[in-house]
Amino acid sequence: MPDLGTRTSIYQPEQPGRIFPEEPKFNSPEELRMDRKKRLVAACHAFAEHGLDYGFAGHLTVRDPERPELYWTNPMAVHFAQVSMSNLILVDHDGMVIEGDYAVNRAGFVLHAAIHAAHPDILAMCHAHSIYGTAFAALGRPLEPITQDACAFFEDHAVILEEAGQVAVEADAGSNFAKAFTGVKAAIHQNHGLLTASRHSIDSAAFWFIALERCCQQQLLIEATGHKPIQIPEDRARYSREHVGSEYIGWLHFQPLYENILATKPEMFN
Secondary structure, three states, rough: OOOOOOOOOOOOOOOOOOOOOOOOOOOOOOHHHHHHHHHHHHHHHHHHHHHOOOOOEEEEEOOOOOOOOHHHHHHOOOOHHOOOOOOOOEEEEOOOOEEEOOOOOOOHHHHHHHHHOOOOOOOEEEEOOOOHHHHHOOOOOOOOOOOOHOOOOOEEEEOOOOOOOOOOOOOOOHHHHHHHHHOOOOOEEEOEEEEEEEOHHHHHHHHHHHHHHHHHHHHHHHHHHOOOOOOHHHHHHHHHHHHHHHHHHHHHHHHHHHHHHHOOOHHHEE
């Protein structure tokens, strides 16, 4: 591995004075809360722009900085493209809405509450009923390291076989999901779809969901040719994951999406 010095990633410029995204710093919990909520709104709009909406299905969460037992999430039955700062809701692990006017998605509460409760280090989560992720999930197997993009998930995602295809609405339905997220950033639930989690930011969780959906699409397209794809050797896959699959890289990938949504839809952030 190259010597990064004080840098987090090799992608950070060595040349001083270059314009490059910097992770924000905050002077108070209130500032941090406002930033997390803005980025949650942006993540919902990014999901809309990538066609990840499906009726009222899909839920994104991020912990409150002062009350980590509570998390902010998108409101039930509101399209991702209509999520704004004013309609986010704050929910506890019992599914009670603490702040906001809208109801919470029952399945979202069951899955996210279980994972957040079992893993206090997980800051944010994403789930949606995406086309390619749901299709790939029907195979009940992990992604293969057949593209550089897919290497970001090499040995960093789980396949959940329990309760495959069963809607998670019972209070104890999230336990198997919680177990799966030990030490990984993503999971594929058989016959259901994709989930991602981040110990860094909602930015990272959102980008890795978008990336995982794209990787599922790539593998399905490759396999549709009828030819067996050539797998990347394990050592190269791990090397690529270390450089392009970290929490920081997920955050960095999301910044162009965030800045574009912030510039084109400023009314959603009031």
